[in-house]
Amino acid sequence: MTGIARPNGQAIFALVLLVLTSVYSSQIFKLGLPFENGVEPGASFLPIVLSAIMYVGALRILLVELRRGRAETADARPQSDTVPAVTVLGPLVVIAATALFAYGLERVGYFVAAGAYTFVVALYFNFEDSGRPVYALVLSAITALAVTLFGWAFFVWLFELTLPGWNL
Numbered sequence: 130m131t132g133i134a135r136p137n138g139q140a141i142f143a144l145v146l147l148v149l150t151s152v153y154s155s156q157i158f159k160l161g162l163p164f165e166n167g168v169e170p171g172a173s174f175l176p177i178v179l180s181a182i183m184y185v186g187a188l189r190i191l192l193v194e195l196r197r198g199r200a201e202t203a204d205a206r207p208q209s210d211t212v213p214a215v216t217v218l219g220p221l222v223v224i225a226a227t228a229l230f231a232y233g234l235e236r237v238g239y240f241v242a243a244g245a246y247t248f249v250v251a252l253y254f255n256f257e258d259s260g261r262p263v264y265a266l267v268l269s270a271i272t273a274l275a276v277t278l279f280g281w282a283f284f285v286w287l288f289e290l291t292l293p294g295w296n297l
Contacts, residue, residue, distance in 0.1 A: 143191035150183040222253045239292035243280055248273035 157180065160173035230246035251272040256265035284290045 137194060137197075140191055140194035143187045143194065146183060146187040147191070150180055150187065153183075154180040219253065219257070223250060226250050235293050238294040239281060240277060244273050244277045247276045 153176070157173050157176050160176065161171050163171050163174040163177055226246050226249045230242050233242040233245070236242075248269050251269035252265055255268045255272075256262060259265055281292060284292055
């Protein structure tokens with residue numbers, strides 16, 4: 130059979146992302162121009178960047194899935210030797226870590242919240258990939274430290290923003 134294959138779950142997910150990104154993007158116009166004063170980015174800068182990334186990613190997923198054959202799609206289930214139910218557990222780990230990051234950012238500050246978030250997400254994926262717990266712990270700690278420091282430098286030095294600290 131030739132032509133476009135019947136959309137699978139990934140293609141439907143990409144379509145949902147495109148719709149949600151369009152709804153999100155429709156609000157950007159209310160925020161003004163990204164570089165109104167010509168010096169620093171305005172409120173619409175990051176939403177524009179995020180929307181562009183989401184559009185590119187969702188369109189790529191959609192095109193790849195529509196080109197893929199139905200038989201190939203049915204047999205291509207992700208498997209893991211180290212993490213059971215990897216297709217369910219991965220998204221749940223990321224969702225829970227993101228919720229805790231958002232909850233903890235104002236309470237424990239940027240360094241603790243971002244460091245813990247990056248560490249948990251990196252630990253899950255490093256362990257799933259390697260199956261070696263000590264290696265995953267070390268690599269995740271290095272990743273968390275690097276990403277947290279880069280994020281802090283990006284916001285504080287480049288955009289001169291103040292990030293939340295630990296408020297006891």
